Amino acid sequence: MNIRGLGGRIKRKYISDLFKKQQVGFICLEETKCEHISKERCYQIWGSNEIECIEVGVVNNGGGIITMWKKDCFELKRYRSGNNFSIIEGIWKVGKPIEITIANVYCGGTLREKTIIWDEISEISKSHPIKLWCVAEDFNSIRSVGKRRCQNYNVNYSSEIRSFNKFIEDSSLVDISLVGRKFTWYKPNGTVKNIIDRILVSLEWLEKWSGSKLYVEGRSISDHCSLILKEININWGPKPFRCLDVWQKDARFKELVRNKWANYDIRGNGLYVLKEKLKRLKFDIRNLNKFVFGDVNKQRVELEKRVQELDGKDDEGELSVVDREERRQLLADLGQVRVKQEAILQQKARLSWISQGDLNTKFYHSSIKWRRMQNGINGLKVGDQWCEDPAEVKARVKEFFEGRFSGGGELTG
Known part of the structure; x- marks a missing residue:
């Protein structure tokens, strides 16, 4: 002040x-x-x-x-x-x-x-x-x-x-x-x-x-x-679903989307069918991400831990052929996980220099939070009063776009 x-x-x-x-x-x-x-x-x-x-x-x-x-x-x-x-x-x-x-x-x-x-x-x-x-x-x-x-x-x-x-x-x-x-x-x-x-x-x-x-x-x-x-942490209701680019590089993702979309049995007008299919697809993709793709951060930690164990065993003596093959595969898997992790952080944070290999997880997670803060709607000015009540803000936004799409006069909010 x-x-x-x-x-x-x-x-x-x-x-x-x-x-x-x-x-x-x-x-x-x-x-x-x-x-x-x-x-x-x-x-x-x-x-x-x-x-x-x-x-x-x-x-x-x-x-x-x-x-x-x-x-x-x-x-x-x-x-x-x-x-x-x-x-x-x-x-x-x-x-x-x-x-x-x-x-x-x-x-x-x-x-x-x-x-x-x-x-x-x-x-x-x-x-x-x-x-x-x-x-x-x-x-x-x-x-x-x-x-x-x-x-x-x-x-x-x-x-x-x-x-x-x-x-x-x-x-x-x-x-x-x-x-x-x-x-x-x-x-x-x-x-x-x-x-x-x-x-x-x-x-x-x-x-x-x-x-x-x-x-x-x-x-x-x-x-x-x-x-x-x-x-201020305000509950604005359900969070929007976002598709990660890295998913589309996996054949299982495209196959799931194609099969699920074709097999959803929903009847009604076109917009209702589209809405319900997207709603169900979001649920199925989340399950795919959770149970098939998994948590890449957790995968990276587990892979690095096992590689360190084998490196420690190697320091004490010769590794067996099986152990060496396991370490080779672990390092290959670790490289793929790092690529996925970088791609996810790059998309979320919208920072270009991560593609140059400068991966600082803590920095990028903070940048993601900052970007979300910048892009978020903190509230609306209703008349001369600042409003942060989610119900009131949503009502004003709905009113604004209803006026726009109906060809009415411009609304302020």
């Missing part, structure tokens, strides 16, 4: 009301423009004394950050501070306790000054033992020209865009997309709006909290919007 200075009863009330409304456990405030803020002042801001806080004062009359958290949500282990950033390490105690790192950063000034901060944080994250990272920051930088709306489009942001994106890539961080609004900062006169406030997380963070979503609150006293990171 970016608040220019913390003076004034209205600002303190706005922040306190926001904390109560969202039931947050960890807060990052940027650009406070304060030399020092006492613990008692932090208690007033939050509206509770059951908190702890760390402050980094202003640098060259600018910036200033405060990091605060509830004692029953987070336990501090250690921290380090730099020019306009603090890195907090500790135990997140909500649910099963787990070690996390939160970086609270304010990047003002020139590109050179920003780059110094980015490089320092990137180097720390690379060698840090805790891999669950969250970087909450007023970056004052955009990732692409399309993320900025202004009257003057002739300004060249290419160098800063490249440096900013390089920092995100080098730090192996993921930019969580916004929910509810398109921009996070608005110039008071309305001539400029862009996304300069972000929350970046590591792939390991997404592994732990795959339902992470970044909500943008409406602005009130600041030209910045408040960002709320939440983990």
Whole structure:
């Protein structure tokens, strides 16, 4: 959250009301423009004394950050501070306790000054033992020209865009997309709006909290919007069925589809027959995948384990002819399983460089989750209200397409 200075009863009330409304456990405030803020002042801001806080004062009359958290949500282990950033390490105690790192950063000034901060944080994250990272920051930088709306489009942001994106890539961080609004900062006169406030997380963070979503609150006293990171897992009903390309390379798959489709005895109009056949075919293909193709990840582990056993036996003495033939066949099977595994991950993750042999299972599974998060419908804006209720969202989508296909007027949702 970016608040220019913390003076004034209205600002303190706005922040306190926001904390109560969202039931947050960890807060990052940027650009406070304060030399020092006492613990008692932090208690007033939050509206509770059951908190702890760390402050980094202003640098060259600018910036200033405060990091605060509830004692029953987070336990501090250690921290380090730099020019306009603090890195907090500790135990997140909500649910099963787990070690996390939160970086609270304010990047003002020139590109050179920003780059110094980015490089320092990137180097720390690379060698840090805790891999669950969250970087909450007023970056004052955009990732692409399309993320900025202004009257003057002739300004060249290419160098800063490249440096900013390089920092995100080098730090192996993921930019969580916004929910509810398109921009996070608005110039008071309305001539400029862009996304300069972000929350970046590591792939390991997404592994732990795959339902992470970044909500943008409406602005009130600041030209910045408040960002709320939440983990939301909503049951949207049955998941869609997706056909894997690797199945089509197996003759058993094509034979099953051909035979099952011809033998389904379904009567009714054409669309009903098509729907029911696809429904039954989905069930049969799932059984084929489960009982015939099997779990390729599990197969790979079992094959590698047996190969290691034979290698260990070989180290102790000569393998028999039967053992050598078994190992040869196991290695051939292992190669086929790896090809299938890479093909499945490539299709799910939509990442081209996996075809070059750079198989990092953990990375690609995280990328798959991230792609699904990006492509998912988090909710709809119904009138002036953001709606995430699955029944309401489905009803609005159905209404929209009914209007489209019936030739009616355009519906909004």
